[in-house]
Amino acid sequence: MAVPSFTMRQLLEAGVHFGHQTSRWNPKMNSYRFGVRSGVHIIDLLQTVPLL
Template identity: 65%
Template structure:
């Protein structure tokens, strides 16, 4: 199942991160590499952590909590 998710993430272009000069050092462990001045995100780690995030959001929502989604990419503007 993780392999299917990684494939879908790759097809969607999720692996393209920020420009190499605009990054947060705390994200280093999630960066697979870089290409043409753009960081490439490790999709296996992304898939793994999406599961944790899903569970966390579900638990907050079940308790009636509020959830704020923030996106920094123009491509995700309408979804977020």
């Protein structure tokens, strides 16, 4: 099975960095959050990409 290859730019353009609304977050995911913008958590892609 081939490993998919993608760039950080492609992930950002696809919007994979957007998480749940701040009122619906799971505290166990706190270490993977980059920040909050407009009431939505932003996922840290630098930590996420190696795990994909």
